[in-house]
Amino acid sequence: MKQIRWMFLLLFCSYFLFGNCANKTEVTGKLLRDIDLLDTVQYYTFNYFWDGAEEMSGMARERYNENGIYPENDKHIVTTGGTGFGLMAILSGIKRGYITDEQGLARFEKIVSFLEKADRFHGVYPHWLNGETGKVKPFSLKDDGGDLVETAFLMQGLLAVHQFYADGSAKEREIAARIDKLWKEVEWDWYCNNQPVLFWHWSPNCGWEMNFPVRGFNECLIMYVLAAASPTHGVSAEVYHQGWAENGDIVSPHKTEGLSLNLRYQGTDAGPLFWAHYSFLGLNPNGLKDRYADYFEEMKNYTLINRAYCIRNPKGYKGYGANCWGLTASYSVNGYSGHAPNENSDLGVIAPTAALSSIVYTPKESMEVMRHLYDMRSKLFGKYGFYDAFSETAGWFPKSYLAIDQGPIAVMIENYRSGFLWYLFMSHPDVKNGLNKLDFKVVK
Secondary structure, X not given: OOOXXXXXXXXXXXXXXXXXXXXXXXXXXXXXXXXXXXXXXXXXXXXXXXXXXXXXXOOOEOEEEOOOOOOOOOOOEEEHHHHHHHHXXXXXXXXXXXXOHHHHHXXXXXXXXXXXXXXXXXXXXXXEEEOOOOOEEOOOOOOOOEEHHHHHHHHHHHHHHHHHHOOOOHHHHXXXXXXXXXXXXXXXXXXXXXXXXXXXXXXXXXXOXXXXXXXXXXXXXXXXXXXXXXXXXXXOHHHHHHHHOHHHOOEEEEEEOOEXXXXXXXXXXXXXXXXXXXXXXXXXXXXXXXXXXXXXXXXXXXXXXXXXXHHHOOOOOOOXXXXXXXXXXXXXXXXXXXXXXOOXXXXXXXXXXXXXXXXXOOHHHHHHHHHHHHHOHHHHEEOOEEOOOEEOOOOEOOXXXXXHHHHHHHHXXXXXXXXXXXXXXXXXXXXXXXXXXXXXXXXX
């Protein structure tokens, strides 16, 4: 599996089209075949988690600004959830021949060694860590402890790495065993707070004061699957059906932009596109069903609604159209915002991750966006791929990146090309048991 290589393609692209990797973006987008464009975008985005990683820990930086200016002096702050995405991106880099097996294993050892010593709260990591010390950096005033959702994203990546090495050499099996220990130490059941629902946060200083029981549907499906899957601190199926699915009230058939959805989306007809990405980096949505939804069909329509809204463009923003759509949480003209396909949440900001990470649901439509954005690369493309977000209406083109937006691009491109990361994650025996406990149907 690890010996599968695309080195010939990489060398071909580098030599005949690009001269060298540093000059890849000099090529006219229209000269690239789809496969070459996919490889170019995947390679550069992978590099956010490779060359762009925090040096001491190997973890994914929360953000990277090409101008080198960090007003909050936070270049060394790393993200646990974004690192989970990055672990999967690095696996794809090994598969594609961007790095060697040996390089990949060394990086995973570095990250796992950091995680073994970093702050945890009942086995649960915080949202942010200081990459130099492993100490928590509060995400907000009371959010200075465990973040169960970000930990789920991290574990999603770690379990994929586990499966990559579980049957390997002695050194590879050792890293798999260390990952298994971290996985089994997460106290999912403790984060129920003695109720049939999972809570997002707990702090040793503030206890349960954040008071955020997680109910569907949003990006957190993976958290409930992993909580059910844990062989040491697992939760019952009741927590999923009564908590996340609210005794069936998660089902709320409705139409928006002429397309049908079956689930209730947190007080909106359809939310930001990252809700269709984060849980499904490892969970294969193809054929994934439970009593509430067919997740591929649901997420496909969810994506097409976002596209249809941008084509309709009720607020008349510049640049929106069939080849330029995608509203999600990202940097925005004034700070960070959760952009979504409704007039209250649409601020004229397109995030490349939105359409590009949806390629598994909408391959033709997402490729149209990728090619269009690549043709605009003088404004939109830098050393780690497409910048986080932009607004043609505002003339706003910041040269900044966020790990949680870069990761899904690299991972979903790989899943579109090969299903590799889906295969790894879904092959984990605990994941299989968790899905079975919750009565999911999966493609065999």
